[in-house]
Amino acid sequence: MEEDKDMKTILIVDDEEPIRNILIHNLGKEGYNVIEASDGVTAVEMALEQKPDLILLDIMLPKLDGLSVCKRIKNSMNVPILMLTAKDGEIDKILGLELGADDYITKPFSVRELVARVKANLRKVEVNINSAESDKAEEKKDTKIVVGDLELDSEKFEVKARGEVIDLTLREFEVLKFLATQPGQVVTRETLLEKVWGYEYYGDIRTVDVTVRRIREKIEKDTSTPQILVTKRGVGYYIDDSK
Amino acid sequence: MEEDKDMKTILIVDDEEPIRNILIHNLGKEGYNVIEASDGVTAVEMALEQKPDLILLDIMLPKLDGLSVCKRIKNSMNVPILMLTAKDGEIDKILGLELGADDYITKPFSVRELVARVKANLRKVEVNINSAESDKAEEKKDTKIVVGDLELDSEKFEVKARGEVIDLTLREFEVLKFLATQPGQVVTRETLLEKVWGYEYYGDIRTVDVTVRRIREKIEKDTSTPQILVTKRGVGYYIDDSK
DNA sequence: TTTTTTTGTAACCGTTCTGTAATATTATAT
DNA sequence: ATATAATATTACAGAACGGTTACAAAAAAA
Numbered sequence: 001m002e003e004d005k006d007m008k009t010i011l012i013v014d015d016e017e018p019i020r021n022i023l024i025h026n027l028g029k030e031g032y033n034v035i036e037a038s039d040g041v042t043a044v045e046m047a048l049e050q051k052p053d054l055i056l057l058d059i060m061l062p063k064l065d066g067l068s069v070c071k072r073i074k075n076s077m078n079v080p081i082l083m084l085t086a087k088d089g090e091i092d093k094i095l096g097l098e099l100g101a102d103d104y105i106t107k108p109f110s111v112r113e114l115v116a117r118v119k120a121n122l123r124k125v126e127v128n129i130n131s132a133e134s135d136k137a138e139e140k141k142d143t144k145i146v147v148g149d150l151e152l153d154s155e156k157f158e159v160k161a162r163g164e165v166i167d168l169t170l171r172e173f174e175v176l177k178f179l180a181t182q183p184g185q186v187v188t189r190e191t192l193l194e195k196v197w198g199y200e201y202y203g204d205i206r207t208v209d210v211t212v213r214r215i216r217e218k219i220e221k222d223t224s225t226p227q228i229l230v231t232k233r234g235v236g237y238y239i240d241d242s243k
Numbered sequence: 244m245e246e247d248k249d250m251k252t253i254l255i256v257d258d259e260e261p262i263r264n265i266l267i268h269n270l271g272k273e274g275y276n277v278i279e280a281s282d283g284v285t286a287v288e289m290a291l292e293q294k295p296d297l298i299l300l301d302i303m304l305p306k307l308d309g310l311s312v313c314k315r316i317k318n319s320m321n322v323p324i325l326m327l328t329a330k331d332g333e334i335d336k337i338l339g340l341e342l343g344a345d346d347y348i349t350k351p352f353s354v355r356e357l358v359a360r361v362k363a364n365l366r367k368v369e370v371n372i373n374s375a376e377s378d379k380a381e382e383k384k385d386t387k388i389v390v391g392d393l394e395l396d397s398e399k400f401e402v403k404a405r406g407e408v409i410d411l412t413l414r415e416f417e418v419l420k421f422l423a424t425q426p427g428q429v430v431t432r433e434t435l436l437e438k439v440w441g442y443e444y445y446g447d448i449r450t451v452d453v454t455v456r457r458i459r460e461k462i463e464k465d466t467s468t469p470q471i472l473v474t475k476r477g478v479g480y481y482i483d484d485s486k
Numbered sequence: 487t488t489t490t491t492t493t494g495t496a497a498c499c500g501t502t503c504t505g506t507a508a509t510a511t512t513a514t515a516t
Numbered sequence: 517a518t519a520t521a522a523t524a525t526t527a528c529a530g531a532a533c534g535g536t537t538a539c540a541a542a543a544a545a546a
Contacts, residue, residue, distance in 0.1 A: 449534090452534065452536095453536090455534095455535095456535070456537095466535090466536095467535090474533095474534070474535090476534075477532090
Protein backbone atom coordinates (compact mmCIF):
# COMPACT_ATOMS: atom_id res chain seq x y z
CA MET A 1 0.00 0.00 0.00
CA GLU A 2 2.34 2.63 -1.22
CA GLU A 3 1.14 6.08 -0.47
CA ASP A 4 1.80 8.64 -3.05
CA LYS A 5 4.02 11.37 -1.73
CA ASP A 6 1.65 14.13 -2.67
CA MET A 7 -1.57 12.27 -2.22
CA LYS A 8 -3.90 14.48 -0.26
CA THR A 9 -5.51 13.19 2.91
CA ILE A 10 -9.04 14.18 3.80
CA LEU A 11 -10.60 13.67 7.19
CA ILE A 12 -14.33 13.06 7.18
CA VAL A 13 -16.20 13.73 10.39
CA ASP A 14 -19.82 12.64 10.51
CA ASP A 15 -21.76 10.42 12.86
CA GLU A 16 -23.87 8.86 10.14
CA GLU A 17 -22.14 5.93 8.59
CA PRO A 18 -24.01 5.98 5.26
CA ILE A 19 -22.89 9.52 4.62
CA ARG A 20 -19.33 8.74 5.55
CA ASN A 21 -19.36 5.83 3.14
CA ILE A 22 -20.65 7.89 0.28
CA LEU A 23 -17.94 10.43 0.86
CA ILE A 24 -15.21 7.85 1.29
CA HIS A 25 -16.20 6.17 -1.90
CA ASN A 26 -16.37 9.28 -4.00
CA LEU A 27 -13.34 11.05 -2.66
CA GLY A 28 -11.37 7.83 -2.83
CA LYS A 29 -12.30 7.57 -6.45
CA GLU A 30 -10.86 11.02 -6.98
CA GLY A 31 -7.52 9.87 -5.68
CA TYR A 32 -7.68 11.18 -2.15
CA ASN A 33 -6.61 9.27 0.88
CA VAL A 34 -9.64 9.34 3.17
CA ILE A 35 -9.75 8.85 6.92
CA GLU A 36 -12.83 9.11 9.11
CA ALA A 37 -14.09 9.95 12.57
CA SER A 38 -17.62 9.63 13.93
CA ASP A 39 -17.47 11.96 16.91
CA GLY A 40 -15.95 15.29 17.80
CA VAL A 41 -13.33 14.16 20.25
CA THR A 42 -11.91 11.57 17.92
CA ALA A 43 -12.00 14.13 15.14
CA VAL A 44 -9.76 16.53 16.99
CA GLU A 45 -7.35 13.77 17.87
CA MET A 46 -7.13 12.48 14.36
CA ALA A 47 -6.70 15.93 12.93
CA LEU A 48 -3.76 16.67 15.17
CA GLU A 49 -2.12 13.30 14.70
CA GLN A 50 -2.60 12.70 11.02
CA LYS A 51 -2.54 16.25 9.79
CA PRO A 52 -4.98 15.87 6.93
CA ASP A 53 -4.90 18.32 4.04
CA LEU A 54 -8.59 19.11 4.40
CA ILE A 55 -11.40 18.34 6.82
CA LEU A 56 -15.05 17.71 6.03
CA LEU A 57 -16.89 18.42 9.22
CA ASP A 58 -20.52 17.80 10.06
CA ILE A 59 -21.98 20.36 12.42
CA MET A 60 -24.06 17.86 14.40
CA LEU A 61 -21.77 15.51 16.27
CA PRO A 62 -21.79 13.41 19.44
CA LYS A 63 -19.46 14.31 22.32
CA LEU A 64 -18.24 17.59 20.89
CA ASP A 65 -20.16 19.60 18.31
CA GLY A 66 -18.77 20.58 14.96
CA LEU A 67 -18.36 24.23 15.78
CA SER A 68 -16.18 23.49 18.80
CA VAL A 69 -14.24 20.93 16.84
CA CYS A 70 -13.62 23.53 14.17
CA LYS A 71 -12.42 26.07 16.68
CA ARG A 72 -10.08 23.68 18.42
CA ILE A 73 -8.50 22.39 15.29
CA LYS A 74 -8.08 25.82 13.81
CA ASN A 75 -6.43 26.83 17.03
CA SER A 76 -3.54 24.51 16.63
CA MET A 77 -3.19 24.00 12.91
CA ASN A 78 -4.03 25.65 9.65
CA VAL A 79 -6.05 23.24 7.60
CA PRO A 80 -9.02 24.07 5.39
CA ILE A 81 -12.28 23.01 6.99
CA LEU A 82 -15.44 22.52 4.99
CA MET A 83 -18.56 22.40 7.14
CA LEU A 84 -21.54 20.19 6.41
CA THR A 85 -24.86 21.50 7.62
CA ALA A 86 -28.37 20.11 7.52
CA LYS A 87 -30.35 23.26 8.01
CA ASP A 88 -30.03 26.72 6.64
CA GLY A 89 -30.37 28.07 10.13
CA GLU A 90 -27.12 26.51 11.13
CA ILE A 91 -25.35 28.49 8.50
CA ASP A 92 -25.52 31.60 10.59
CA LYS A 93 -23.44 29.99 13.25
CA ILE A 94 -20.79 28.84 10.85
CA LEU A 95 -20.61 32.20 9.32
CA GLY A 96 -18.96 33.50 12.33
CA LEU A 97 -15.93 32.82 10.32
CA GLU A 98 -14.00 33.70 13.41
CA LEU A 99 -14.38 29.98 13.73
CA GLY A 100 -12.12 29.72 10.81
CA ALA A 101 -14.30 27.50 8.66
CA ASP A 102 -13.33 28.00 5.07
CA ASP A 103 -16.47 26.97 3.32
CA TYR A 104 -19.66 25.10 3.93
CA ILE A 105 -22.12 23.00 2.06
CA THR A 106 -25.70 22.18 2.96
CA LYS A 107 -27.23 18.73 3.08
CA PRO A 108 -28.44 17.20 0.96
CA PHE A 109 -25.53 18.01 -1.31
CA SER A 110 -24.64 16.72 -4.72
CA VAL A 111 -21.53 14.64 -4.65
CA ARG A 112 -20.28 16.46 -7.67
CA GLU A 113 -20.55 19.78 -5.95
CA LEU A 114 -18.89 18.50 -2.83
CA VAL A 115 -15.94 17.09 -4.71
CA ALA A 116 -15.64 20.34 -6.55
CA ARG A 117 -15.63 22.32 -3.33
CA VAL A 118 -13.00 20.05 -1.86
CA LYS A 119 -10.78 20.58 -4.86
CA ALA A 120 -11.30 24.31 -4.84
CA ASN A 121 -10.39 24.60 -1.19
CA LEU A 122 -7.31 22.47 -1.59
CA ARG A 123 -6.22 24.60 -4.48
CA LYS A 124 -6.76 27.74 -2.49
CA VAL A 125 -4.31 26.45 0.08
CA GLU A 126 -1.71 25.82 -2.56
CA VAL A 127 -2.07 29.30 -3.92
CA ASN A 128 -1.69 30.75 -0.46
CA ILE A 129 1.38 28.70 0.22
CA ASN A 130 2.96 29.98 -2.93
CA SER A 131 2.21 33.59 -2.22
CA ALA A 132 3.18 33.26 1.42
CA GLU A 133 6.51 31.86 0.38
CA SER A 134 7.26 34.57 -2.04
CA ASP A 135 6.23 37.04 0.62
CA LYS A 136 8.62 35.99 3.28
CA ALA A 137 11.49 34.26 1.59
CA GLU A 138 14.19 36.70 0.71
CA GLU A 139 16.24 33.79 -0.54
CA LYS A 140 13.44 32.77 -2.80
CA LYS A 141 13.64 36.15 -4.42
CA ASP A 142 17.12 35.29 -5.48
CA THR A 143 16.09 33.45 -8.54
CA LYS A 144 19.69 33.41 -9.57
CA ILE A 145 22.52 31.73 -7.75
CA VAL A 146 26.09 32.07 -8.91
CA VAL A 147 28.93 30.05 -7.48
CA GLY A 148 32.20 29.91 -9.31
CA ASP A 149 31.32 29.21 -12.89
CA LEU A 150 28.07 27.61 -11.88
CA GLU A 151 24.91 29.56 -12.49
CA LEU A 152 21.42 28.52 -11.42
CA ASP A 153 18.22 30.21 -12.49
CA SER A 154 15.29 29.00 -10.40
CA GLU A 155 12.83 30.81 -12.56
CA LYS A 156 13.80 29.08 -15.72
CA PHE A 157 15.09 25.97 -14.01
CA GLU A 158 18.17 26.52 -16.01
CA VAL A 159 21.77 25.75 -15.20
CA LYS A 160 24.92 27.12 -16.73
CA ALA A 161 28.33 25.67 -16.13
CA ARG A 162 31.32 26.96 -18.02
CA GLY A 163 29.10 29.08 -20.21
CA GLU A 164 27.13 26.14 -21.46
CA VAL A 165 23.46 25.83 -20.70
CA ILE A 166 22.89 22.42 -19.20
CA ASP A 167 19.72 20.46 -19.06
CA LEU A 168 19.11 18.97 -15.65
CA THR A 169 16.10 17.01 -14.54
CA LEU A 170 14.00 18.51 -11.79
CA ARG A 171 15.47 16.26 -9.13
CA GLU A 172 18.99 16.98 -10.22
CA PHE A 173 18.28 20.68 -10.28
CA GLU A 174 16.89 20.63 -6.78
CA VAL A 175 19.87 18.79 -5.37
CA LEU A 176 22.29 21.14 -7.07
CA LYS A 177 20.33 24.15 -5.96
CA PHE A 178 20.24 23.00 -2.37
CA LEU A 179 23.99 22.57 -2.35
CA ALA A 180 24.60 25.79 -4.22
CA THR A 181 22.65 27.91 -1.76
CA GLN A 182 25.28 27.08 0.82
CA PRO A 183 28.51 26.75 -1.10
CA GLY A 184 31.41 25.23 0.77
CA GLN A 185 29.09 23.76 3.32
CA VAL A 186 29.18 19.97 3.41
CA VAL A 187 25.71 18.46 3.34
CA THR A 188 24.96 14.92 4.45
CA ARG A 189 22.98 12.47 2.40
CA GLU A 190 20.39 12.42 5.14
CA THR A 191 19.90 16.15 4.89
CA LEU A 192 19.58 15.99 1.14
CA LEU A 193 17.02 13.22 1.34
CA GLU A 194 15.02 15.21 3.83
CA LYS A 195 15.23 18.54 2.10
CA VAL A 196 14.98 17.48 -1.50
CA TRP A 197 13.17 14.18 -1.47
CA GLY A 198 10.96 15.20 1.43
CA TYR A 199 10.64 14.13 5.01
CA GLU A 200 8.41 11.22 4.19
CA TYR A 201 10.84 9.58 1.87
CA TYR A 202 11.74 6.07 2.91
CA GLY A 203 14.06 5.07 0.13
CA ASP A 204 17.67 4.07 0.02
CA ILE A 205 20.26 6.64 0.98
CA ARG A 206 22.45 5.59 -1.93
CA THR A 207 19.94 7.21 -4.21
CA VAL A 208 21.72 10.43 -3.41
CA ASP A 209 24.99 9.08 -4.73
CA VAL A 210 23.44 8.14 -8.00
CA THR A 211 21.80 11.50 -8.41
CA VAL A 212 25.09 13.23 -7.66
CA ARG A 213 26.72 11.01 -10.23
CA ARG A 214 24.19 12.08 -12.79
CA ILE A 215 24.67 15.73 -12.01
CA ARG A 216 28.43 15.39 -12.30
CA GLU A 217 28.10 13.72 -15.62
CA LYS A 218 26.41 16.86 -16.84
CA ILE A 219 28.32 19.67 -15.14
CA GLU A 220 31.83 18.37 -14.55
CA LYS A 221 34.58 18.40 -17.13
CA ASP A 222 36.00 15.17 -15.82
CA THR A 223 33.72 13.01 -13.72
CA SER A 224 36.59 11.26 -12.01
CA THR A 225 38.00 14.47 -10.59
CA PRO A 226 35.00 16.62 -9.69
CA GLN A 227 35.77 20.33 -9.44
CA ILE A 228 32.34 21.66 -8.65
CA LEU A 229 30.29 19.09 -6.78
CA VAL A 230 32.80 17.51 -4.46
CA THR A 231 32.63 14.57 -2.06
CA LYS A 232 33.62 14.95 1.57
CA ARG A 233 34.32 11.37 2.46
CA GLY A 234 32.46 10.13 5.48
CA VAL A 235 30.22 13.19 5.53
CA GLY A 236 28.54 14.10 2.28
CA TYR A 237 28.78 16.50 -0.62
CA TYR A 238 29.42 20.18 -1.16
CA ILE A 239 29.92 22.78 -3.83
CA ASP A 240 33.53 23.87 -4.02
CA ASP A 241 33.67 27.65 -4.06
CA SER A 242 37.30 27.94 -3.04
CA LYS A 243 38.44 28.98 -6.47
CA MET B 244 -31.75 45.36 13.28
CA GLU B 245 -32.18 49.09 13.79
CA GLU B 246 -31.30 51.15 10.85
CA ASP B 247 -29.14 54.01 11.72
CA LYS B 248 -29.83 57.13 9.70
CA ASP B 249 -26.30 57.35 8.47
CA MET B 250 -25.71 53.66 8.31
CA LYS B 251 -24.19 52.87 4.97
CA THR B 252 -25.89 50.39 2.71
CA ILE B 253 -23.91 47.96 0.60
CA LEU B 254 -25.34 45.92 -2.23
CA ILE B 255 -23.72 42.56 -2.77
CA VAL B 256 -24.16 40.94 -6.16
CA ASP B 257 -22.93 37.38 -6.50
CA ASP B 258 -24.61 34.21 -7.61
CA GLU B 259 -22.92 32.05 -5.04
CA GLU B 260 -24.75 31.97 -1.79
CA PRO B 261 -21.78 31.05 0.40
CA ILE B 262 -19.85 34.04 -0.79
CA ARG B 263 -22.80 36.33 -0.28
CA ASN B 264 -23.23 35.01 3.23
CA ILE B 265 -19.63 35.47 4.15
CA LEU B 266 -19.77 39.03 2.89
CA ILE B 267 -23.06 39.76 4.58
CA HIS B 268 -21.80 38.48 7.85
CA ASN B 269 -18.52 40.29 7.81
CA LEU B 270 -19.76 43.57 6.48
CA GLY B 271 -22.71 43.41 8.85
CA LYS B 272 -20.30 42.99 11.69
CA GLU B 273 -18.60 46.15 10.54
CA GLY B 274 -21.82 48.05 10.92
CA TYR B 275 -23.02 48.18 7.35
CA ASN B 276 -26.53 47.52 6.20
CA VAL B 277 -26.19 44.82 3.61
CA ILE B 278 -28.60 43.89 0.82
CA GLU B 279 -28.07 41.25 -1.80
CA ALA B 280 -28.86 40.17 -5.33
CA SER B 281 -27.95 36.94 -7.07
CA ASP B 282 -28.33 37.93 -10.69
CA GLY B 283 -27.61 40.89 -12.89
CA VAL B 284 -31.13 42.02 -13.63
CA THR B 285 -32.14 42.06 -10.00
CA ALA B 286 -28.92 43.85 -9.20
CA VAL B 287 -29.71 46.75 -11.48
CA GLU B 288 -33.22 47.02 -10.10
CA MET B 289 -32.08 46.99 -6.51
CA ALA B 290 -29.36 49.50 -7.19
CA LEU B 291 -31.80 51.96 -8.72
CA GLU B 292 -34.48 51.47 -6.09
CA GLN B 293 -32.47 51.28 -2.93
CA LYS B 294 -29.57 53.49 -3.88
CA PRO B 295 -26.83 51.74 -1.93
CA ASP B 296 -23.68 53.60 -0.91
CA LEU B 297 -21.46 51.00 -2.49
CA ILE B 298 -21.83 47.96 -4.70
CA LEU B 299 -19.81 44.76 -4.59
CA LEU B 300 -20.23 43.21 -7.97
CA ASP B 301 -19.14 39.79 -9.16
CA ILE B 302 -18.21 39.73 -12.81
CA MET B 303 -19.73 36.32 -13.44
CA LEU B 304 -23.47 36.54 -13.13
CA PRO B 305 -26.57 34.90 -14.51
CA LYS B 306 -28.93 36.83 -16.77
CA LEU B 307 -26.73 39.89 -17.13
CA ASP B 308 -22.99 39.83 -16.64
CA GLY B 309 -21.18 42.02 -14.17
CA LEU B 310 -19.62 44.24 -16.78
CA SER B 311 -22.99 45.16 -18.26
CA VAL B 312 -24.48 45.64 -14.83
CA CYS B 313 -21.67 47.99 -13.98
CA LYS B 314 -22.21 50.00 -17.13
CA ARG B 315 -25.95 50.34 -16.65
CA ILE B 316 -25.74 51.36 -13.06
CA LYS B 317 -22.98 53.86 -13.69
CA ASN B 318 -25.12 55.28 -16.43
CA SER B 319 -27.86 56.41 -14.15
CA MET B 320 -26.21 56.95 -10.80
CA ASN B 321 -22.86 57.64 -9.28
CA VAL B 322 -22.11 54.95 -6.78
CA PRO B 323 -18.73 53.36 -6.09
CA ILE B 324 -18.56 49.88 -7.58
CA LEU B 325 -16.04 47.28 -6.49
CA MET B 326 -15.70 44.44 -8.93
CA LEU B 327 -14.97 40.85 -7.91
CA THR B 328 -13.07 38.77 -10.43
CA ALA B 329 -12.03 35.16 -10.47
CA LYS B 330 -9.25 35.35 -13.00
CA ASP B 331 -6.55 37.66 -14.18
CA GLY B 332 -7.87 38.02 -17.68
CA GLU B 333 -11.00 39.69 -16.44
CA ILE B 334 -9.03 42.50 -14.91
CA ASP B 335 -7.98 43.62 -18.35
CA LYS B 336 -11.58 43.93 -19.33
CA ILE B 337 -12.46 45.97 -16.29
CA LEU B 338 -9.56 48.30 -16.85
CA GLY B 339 -9.84 48.40 -20.58
CA LEU B 340 -13.51 48.90 -21.14
CA GLU B 341 -13.84 52.12 -19.24
CA LEU B 342 -16.77 50.82 -17.32
CA GLY B 343 -16.36 53.21 -14.52
CA ALA B 344 -15.64 50.57 -11.94
CA ASP B 345 -13.86 52.15 -9.02
CA ASP B 346 -11.82 49.24 -7.81
CA TYR B 347 -11.50 45.53 -8.17
CA ILE B 348 -10.41 42.61 -6.07
CA THR B 349 -9.51 39.14 -7.21
CA LYS B 350 -10.85 35.94 -5.78
CA PRO B 351 -9.98 34.29 -3.58
CA PHE B 352 -9.80 37.43 -1.49
CA SER B 353 -9.16 37.76 2.17
CA VAL B 354 -12.19 39.11 3.97
CA ARG B 355 -9.93 41.52 5.71
CA GLU B 356 -8.66 43.01 2.51
CA LEU B 357 -12.13 43.25 1.10
CA VAL B 358 -13.47 45.08 4.12
CA ALA B 359 -10.54 47.41 3.92
CA ARG B 360 -11.23 48.15 0.29
CA VAL B 361 -14.88 48.75 0.98
CA LYS B 362 -14.03 51.24 3.67
CA ALA B 363 -11.49 52.94 1.52
CA ASN B 364 -13.94 53.35 -1.33
CA LEU B 365 -16.64 54.66 0.93
CA ARG B 366 -14.29 57.22 2.35
CA LYS B 367 -13.41 58.14 -1.18
CA VAL B 368 -9.86 58.50 -0.07
CA GLU B 369 -8.39 56.42 -2.79
CA VAL B 370 -11.08 55.69 -5.24
CA ASN B 371 -9.65 55.55 -8.66
CA ILE B 372 -8.54 52.72 -10.82
CA ASN B 373 -4.98 53.93 -10.80
CA SER B 374 -4.48 53.11 -7.18
CA ALA B 375 -5.93 49.72 -7.72
CA GLU B 376 -3.49 49.25 -10.50
CA SER B 377 -0.52 50.22 -8.46
CA ASP B 378 -1.70 47.81 -5.80
CA LYS B 379 -1.68 44.98 -8.21
CA ALA B 380 1.59 46.19 -9.58
CA GLU B 381 2.42 43.75 -12.35
CA GLU B 382 -0.82 44.20 -14.21
CA LYS B 383 -0.10 45.96 -17.40
CA LYS B 384 -2.52 46.75 -20.10
CA ASP B 385 0.04 46.60 -22.82
CA THR B 386 -2.12 45.66 -25.70
CA LYS B 387 0.82 44.35 -27.63
CA ILE B 388 3.29 41.74 -26.53
CA VAL B 389 6.20 40.69 -28.67
CA VAL B 390 8.44 37.78 -27.81
CA GLY B 391 10.74 36.41 -30.43
CA ASP B 392 8.66 36.06 -33.53
CA LEU B 393 5.50 35.82 -31.51
CA GLU B 394 3.22 38.80 -31.48
CA LEU B 395 0.07 39.15 -29.41
CA ASP B 396 -2.47 41.89 -29.75
CA SER B 397 -4.80 41.89 -26.78
CA GLU B 398 -7.12 44.37 -28.36
CA LYS B 399 -7.78 42.41 -31.48
CA PHE B 400 -7.20 39.04 -29.84
CA GLU B 401 -4.89 38.41 -32.68
CA VAL B 402 -1.70 36.43 -32.81
CA LYS B 403 1.12 36.48 -35.26
CA ALA B 404 3.79 33.86 -35.42
CA ARG B 405 6.37 33.92 -38.18
CA GLY B 406 4.51 36.66 -39.95
CA GLU B 407 1.33 34.67 -40.29
CA VAL B 408 -1.78 35.79 -38.53
CA ILE B 409 -3.10 32.91 -36.51
CA ASP B 410 -6.58 32.31 -35.28
CA LEU B 411 -6.65 31.19 -31.67
CA THR B 412 -9.71 30.54 -29.58
CA LEU B 413 -10.23 32.71 -26.52
CA ARG B 414 -8.92 30.09 -24.14
CA GLU B 415 -5.87 29.43 -26.23
CA PHE B 416 -5.20 33.12 -26.50
CA GLU B 417 -5.41 33.63 -22.78
CA VAL B 418 -3.00 30.82 -22.03
CA LEU B 419 -0.52 32.04 -24.58
CA LYS B 420 -0.85 35.58 -23.35
CA PHE B 421 -0.29 34.62 -19.75
CA LEU B 422 2.87 32.78 -20.68
CA ALA B 423 4.04 35.50 -23.01
CA THR B 424 3.81 38.23 -20.39
CA GLN B 425 6.59 36.49 -18.52
CA PRO B 426 8.78 34.91 -21.15
CA GLY B 427 11.34 32.44 -19.92
CA GLN B 428 9.49 31.97 -16.68
CA VAL B 429 8.28 28.42 -16.20
CA VAL B 430 4.63 28.36 -15.19
CA THR B 431 2.97 25.40 -13.51
CA ARG B 432 -0.29 23.91 -14.66
CA GLU B 433 -1.81 24.90 -11.34
CA THR B 434 -0.92 28.52 -11.88
CA LEU B 435 -2.38 28.46 -15.36
CA LEU B 436 -5.62 26.94 -14.13
CA GLU B 437 -5.77 29.53 -11.40
CA LYS B 438 -4.97 32.51 -13.55
CA VAL B 439 -6.64 31.63 -16.82
CA TRP B 440 -9.46 29.28 -15.92
CA GLY B 441 -10.08 31.07 -12.63
CA TYR B 442 -9.95 29.91 -9.08
CA GLU B 443 -13.39 28.41 -9.17
CA TYR B 444 -12.44 25.98 -11.86
CA TYR B 445 -12.91 22.43 -10.70
CA GLY B 446 -11.66 20.51 -13.70
CA ASP B 447 -8.80 18.24 -14.51
CA ILE B 448 -5.29 19.59 -14.60
CA ARG B 449 -4.49 17.82 -17.83
CA THR B 450 -6.84 20.19 -19.55
CA VAL B 451 -3.86 22.49 -19.65
CA ASP B 452 -1.85 19.94 -21.62
CA VAL B 453 -4.53 19.65 -24.24
CA THR B 454 -4.86 23.38 -24.59
CA VAL B 455 -1.12 23.69 -24.97
CA ARG B 456 -1.25 20.99 -27.60
CA ARG B 457 -3.84 22.96 -29.51
CA ILE B 458 -1.84 26.14 -29.31
CA ARG B 459 1.25 24.36 -30.54
CA GLU B 460 -0.60 22.94 -33.45
CA LYS B 461 -1.29 26.48 -34.53
CA ILE B 462 1.91 28.35 -33.74
CA GLU B 463 4.71 25.81 -33.94
CA LYS B 464 6.42 24.79 -37.13
CA ASP B 465 6.87 21.26 -35.89
CA THR B 466 4.67 20.14 -33.03
CA SER B 467 7.08 17.43 -31.97
CA THR B 468 9.90 19.89 -31.33
CA PRO B 469 8.30 23.04 -29.94
CA GLN B 470 10.41 26.15 -30.33
CA ILE B 471 8.09 28.69 -28.82
CA LEU B 472 5.87 27.10 -26.18
CA VAL B 473 8.19 24.69 -24.45
CA THR B 474 7.69 22.07 -21.75
CA LYS B 475 9.80 22.01 -18.61
CA ARG B 476 9.30 18.45 -17.50
CA GLY B 477 8.13 18.07 -13.97
CA VAL B 478 7.31 21.75 -13.71
CA GLY B 479 5.19 23.23 -16.44
CA TYR B 480 5.40 25.33 -19.58
CA TYR B 481 7.16 28.48 -20.72
CA ILE B 482 7.78 30.68 -23.70
CA ASP B 483 11.30 30.29 -24.93
CA ASP B 484 12.83 33.72 -25.38
CA SER B 485 16.42 32.59 -25.43
CA LYS B 486 16.85 33.01 -29.14
C1' DT C 487 -34.54 25.10 -32.26
C1' DT C 488 -30.33 22.90 -35.02
C1' DT C 489 -25.74 23.19 -36.30
C1' DT C 490 -21.09 24.37 -35.58
C1' DT C 491 -17.30 25.47 -32.80
C1' DT C 492 -14.98 25.35 -28.67
C1' DT C 493 -13.66 23.18 -24.56
C1' DG C 494 -12.97 19.46 -21.37
C1' DT C 495 -12.32 14.40 -20.28
C1' DA C 496 -10.35 10.02 -20.58
C1' DA C 497 -7.62 6.47 -22.37
C1' DC C 498 -3.55 4.97 -24.42
C1' DC C 499 1.26 5.09 -25.59
C1' DG C 500 6.00 6.26 -25.79
C1' DT C 501 9.65 8.63 -23.45
C1' DT C 502 12.19 10.13 -19.72
C1' DC C 503 13.29 9.89 -15.10
C1' DT C 504 14.33 7.67 -10.84
C1' DG C 505 15.46 4.29 -7.42
C1' DT C 506 17.57 -0.08 -6.58
C1' DA C 507 20.86 -3.44 -6.56
C1' DA C 508 24.96 -5.46 -7.97
C1' DT C 509 29.72 -4.62 -8.91
C1' DA C 510 33.89 -1.89 -9.19
C1' DT C 511 36.85 1.48 -7.44
C1' DT C 512 38.95 4.46 -4.15
C1' DA C 513 40.42 6.11 0.36
C1' DT C 514 41.77 5.19 5.02
C1' DA C 515 43.48 2.78 8.95
C1' DT C 516 46.15 -0.76 10.58
C1' DA D 517 50.33 -3.93 1.83
C1' DT D 518 46.04 -5.49 3.17
C1' DA D 519 41.57 -5.18 4.97
C1' DT D 520 37.74 -2.51 5.44
C1' DA D 521 34.61 0.95 4.80
C1' DA D 522 32.91 4.44 1.81
C1' DT D 523 31.87 5.98 -2.61
C1' DA D 524 31.47 5.52 -7.76
C1' DT D 525 29.62 3.30 -11.57
C1' DT D 526 26.52 0.76 -14.26
C1' DA D 527 22.43 -1.53 -15.91
C1' DC D 528 17.79 -2.21 -15.49
C1' DA D 529 12.90 -2.10 -14.31
C1' DG D 530 9.14 0.38 -12.74
C1' DA D 531 7.08 4.80 -12.16
C1' DA D 532 6.04 9.23 -13.52
C1' DC D 533 5.17 12.37 -17.00
C1' DG D 534 3.72 14.42 -21.11
C1' DG D 535 1.89 13.89 -25.93
C1' DT D 536 -1.67 12.45 -28.61
C1' DT D 537 -6.10 11.24 -30.05
C1' DA D 538 -10.98 10.46 -30.01
C1' DC D 539 -15.00 11.51 -28.07
C1' DA D 540 -18.43 13.97 -25.08
C1' DA D 541 -20.20 18.05 -23.25
C1' DA D 542 -20.89 22.78 -23.34
C1' DA D 543 -21.14 27.10 -25.54
C1' DA D 544 -21.86 29.94 -29.42
C1' DA D 545 -23.72 30.81 -33.79
C1' DA D 546 -26.99 30.29 -37.27
